[in-house]
Amino acid sequence: MSPAILLLLAIGLGLAGWLVARSRAWKFRASAPGGRLPSLPVYHAWYAGLWVGVPVLLFAAIWNAVSPGLILSHVLSSPGAQDIPAFGMQRDAILSQARAVAEGNADRVLLPEAQALVEPFREALTLYSWMGLAATLVIAIAAGIWAFSRLKPQFAARQHVERWVSVTLLLASLVAILTTFGIFITLVFETVRFFGMVSPVDFLFGTHWGPDPMAAADRPDGSRYGAIPLFWGTLFIGAIIAMIVAIPIGLMSAIYLTQYAKPGVRKWIKPALEILAGVPTVVYGYFAALTIAPAIREIAISAGIANASSESALAAGLVMGVMIIPFVSSMADDSIAAVPQAMRDGSLAMGATTNETIRRVLVPAALPGIVAGIMLAVSRAIGETMIVVMAAGYAANLSANPLEAMTTVTVQIVAMLTGEASMDHPATLSAFALGFVLFIITLALNVVALRVVKKYREAYE
Amino acid sequence: MVTQDTLTPAPATPVSAEDVPVGAPKMRARDVSVFYGEKKAIDEVSIDIHTEHVTAFIGPSGCGKSTFLRALNRMNDTIASARVEGTIELEGEDIYQSGMDVVQLRARVGMVFQKPNPFPKTIYENIAYGPKIHGLAQTKGEIDAIVEKSLTRAGLWEEVKDRLEDSGTALSGGQQQRLCIARAIAVDPEVILMDEPCSALDPIATAKIEELIDELRGRYAIVIVTHSMQQAARVSQRTAFFHLGNLVEYGHTSDIFTNPREQKTQDYITGRYG
Numbered sequence: 001m002s003p004a005i006l007l008l009l010a011i012g013l014g015l016a017g018w019l020v021a022r023s024r025a026w027k028f029r030a031s032a033p034g035g036r037l038p039s040l041p042v043y044h045a046w047y048a049g050l051w052v053g054v055p056v057l058l059f060a061a062i063w064n065a066v067s068p069g070l071i072l073s074h075v076l077s078s079p080g081a082q083d084i085p086a087f088g089m090q091r092d093a094i095l096s097q098a099r100a101v102a103e104g105n106a107d108r109v110l111l112p113e114a115q116a117l118v119e120p121f122r123e124a125l126t127l128y129s130w131m132g133l134a135a136t137l138v139i140a141i142a143a144g145i146w147a148f149s150r151l152k153p154q155f156a157a158r159q160h161v162e163r164w165v166s167v168t169l170l171l172a173s174l175v176a177i178l179t180t181f182g183i184f185i186t187l188v189f190e191t192v193r194f195f196g197m198v199s200p201v202d203f204l205f206g207t208h209w210g211p212d213p214m215a216a217a218d219r220p221d222g223s224r225y226g227a228i229p230l231f232w233g234t235l236f237i238g239a240i241i242a243m244i245v246a247i248p249i250g251l252m253s254a255i256y257l258t259q260y261a262k263p264g265v266r267k268w269i270k271p272a273l274e275i276l277a278g279v280p281t282v283v284y285g286y287f288a289a290l291t292i293a294p295a296i297r298e299i300a301i302s303a304g305i306a307n308a309s310s311e312s313a314l315a316a317g318l319v320m321g322v323m324i325i326p327f328v329s330s331m332a333d334d335s336i337a338a339v340p341q342a343m344r345d346g347s348l349a350m351g352a353t354t355n356e357t358i359r360r361v362l363v364p365a366a367l368p369g370i371v372a373g374i375m376l377a378v379s380r381a382i383g384e385t386m387i388v389v390m391a392a393g394y395a396a397n398l399s400a401n402p403l404e405a406m407t408t409v410t411v412q413i414v415a416m417l418t419g420e421a422s423m424d425h426p427a428t429l430s431a432f433a434l435g436f437v438l439f440i441i442t443l444a445l446n447v448v449a450l451r452v453v454k455k456y457r458e459a460y461e
Numbered sequence: 462m463v464t465q466d467t468l469t470p471a472p473a474t475p476v477s478a479e480d481v482p483v484g485a486p487k488m489r490a491r492d493v494s495v496f497y498g499e500k501k502a503i504d505e506v507s508i509d510i511h512t513e514h515v516t517a518f519i520g521p522s523g524c525g526k527s528t529f530l531r532a533l534n535r536m537n538d539t540i541a542s543a544r545v546e547g548t549i550e551l552e553g554e555d556i557y558q559s560g561m562d563v564v565q566l567r568a569r570v571g572m573v574f575q576k577p578n579p580f581p582k583t584i585y586e587n588i589a590y591g592p593k594i595h596g597l598a599q600t601k602g603e604i605d606a607i608v609e610k611s612l613t614r615a616g617l618w619e620e621v622k623d624r625l626e627d628s629g630t631a632l633s634g635g636q637q638q639r640l641c642i643a644r645a646i647a648v649d650p651e652v653i654l655m656d657e658p659c660s661a662l663d664p665i666a667t668a669k670i671e672e673l674i675d676e677l678r679g680r681y682a683i684v685i686v687t688h689s690m691q692q693a694a695r696v697s698q699r700t701a702f703f704h705l706g707n708l709v710e711y712g713h714t715s716d717i718f719t720n721p722r723e724q725k726t727q728d729y730i731t732g733r734y735g
């Protein structure tokens with residue numbers, strides 16, 4: 001029984017329950033004094049519909065997970081299964097061929113051993129699809145009867161449906177949290193494996209990064225896994241160069257938009273600025289690699305720096321700074337606009353100019369929001385990959401010279417995961433350790449930013 | 462508490478404000494109309510504001526008294542759709558003429574708002590803000606002196622002298638409003654405009670502010686917008702009654718409250734409407 005059929009069945013049965021319950025509720029309503037019930041008929045309908053549809057859906061999910069195993073064990077217990085190999089690719093090929101023929105997806109088997117299994121497979125598929133269908137119907141009818149037995153004119157169907165809704169919303173919010181948690185667990189596991197091979201001290205404090213995917217996996221050279229150049233590159237490009245661009249420009253544009261711009265101008269500039277946030281980062285990458293990086297090189301050469309490389313931290317940082325201007329400016333814009341008009345009036349009434357009011361009253365009052373915006377922008381910048389790959393390169397240099405090629409944590413994660421080494425090689429596993437460190441840093445930045453925002457909200461409400 | 466006896470005694474014969482000889486008025490408004498877009502909020506109001514007097518603007522909600530008050534230091538400039546016609550003079554100088562520096566104007570005509578709006582800075586910084594932006598003091602000592610003088614005049618010094626580094630927003634509502642008054646005093650204005658300064662305060666804080674207004678009267682021209690007729694009667698020497706954007710009657714407070722010339726004023730102060 002395919003999942004799609006079970007899903008349709010669940011919806012169909014739920015719909016049937018919905019319709020029947022609604023017509024029943026209309027009858028309640030017709031006989032009720034004044035035609036009023038505590039719950040509208042539509043709530044009775046949803047109550048029954050959900051009670052039929054959701055258990056069926058849950059069953060379908062479980063059945064979908066367990067039925068292949070049941071089918072397989074049925075097939076393996078058949079006499080024709082005695083001859084097939086116990087393990088390996090040959091066994092898998094035989095089983096999958098037999099199954100394909102049994103399901104009608106293939107005309108004939110290529111391996112002779114499979115022929116004996118076609119018939120058991122066909123039997124098992126038929127048996128279990130009937131069983132699945134029967135169980136579905138039993139569950140639907142049982143749940144339906146239970147739900148209908150509760151439908152009375154005075155039944156509080158609305159409250160029950162509201163509870164269903166709130167549970168659904170809770171599940172929706174849990175999805176994101178559980179996913180984050182799952183990501184974290186994966187990272188932790190792989191990171192622990194990595195640190196089993198390479199010492200955390202070498203990794204966190206070493207200054208040479210050059211994992212060799214060809215080296216023997218069991219005796220990695222810890223001195224090649226020093227991640228300091230990557231952390232430095234990330235910090236230098238994402239948190240220093242990019243911020244030198246983004247903070248002043250973002251702040252100034254926010255101040256212009258909230259305090260000086262006429263409504264007509266604001267109406268155009270603000271969305272235009274926000275479009276900047278929607279440009280795919282790979283497009284920024286082109287721009288950095290094809291326009292900015294060569295231009296910087298030209299300037300450096302004409303300034304007498306002969307060995308200027310065409311890949312530079314400066315190019316990546318500048319373009320990244322432009323990319324995150326909207327993050328800084330929109331948070332700063334919101335928090336400046338949230339400063340009560342009374343503050344502004346109070347300052348202007350003292351004879352302060354608009355400029356003095358902004359510098360001395362509005363920006364200090366909005367500072368927590370501005371700082372939070374900057375921190376979010378930093379966490380965005382240090383997680384950025386494409387621009388760095390295209391403009392700053394892969395070379396892990398530990399240097400303070402912005403004209404040199406550099407690389408960042410995210411770039412090396414991609415490089416290590418897509419490299420030639422196998423999944424359990426320390427070079428590959430180092431990607432998880434890098435991801436783990438990045439995760440912790442951005443998480444910390446986000447937590448701090450959220451706390452600052454919260455504190456800021458308390459100040460004015 | 463300010464009582465009726467502390468007010469200037471009413472003249473024996475009822476007179477209109479225009480014919481009381483108290484020297485040249487500090488501010489003089491002639492045929493002032495204020496528009497919000499197409500809507501006329503104030504219709505050709507003429508009034509004189511005298512120094513060392515408290516002038517109260519009373520009238521029902523929406524009568525334009527706050528709008529007119531904000532025209533006196535050009536705070537309406539911050540509203541894009543607002544437009545002012547007519548002339549308002551401060552010591553004979555038209556404040557709406559093109560060469561007028563609104564920064565200088567607001568330093569001379571200070572303002573206190575309905576809701577206390579101290580800056581989210583320290584008490585000290587709240588007071589020092591104005592003197593600093595206007596360059597009234599150069600050294601720390603000079604600023605300290607201004608802070609102390611202003612807080613003392615606002616009757617707040619004894620309460621806050623040990624906590625000048627606390628945030629201004631941490632004070633109680635009444636203290637915050639006195640802080641705002643001290644802040645306005647700190648730039649040494651000639652006129653102080655107060656827009657319902659007690660409407661967000663409890664009766665005890667209100668009494669303190671009223672007492673303070675009476676003390677400040679000796680130095681400044683004070684204009685107060687109020688919804689409370691008792692407050693107008695207690696603190697002001699002159700009262701202007703606004704209705705639907707018109708100045709209905711202006712005169713000595715005692716006359717307005719005991720012997721108004723206009724039937725509308727009579728109806729309002731006896732609580733028949735508004």
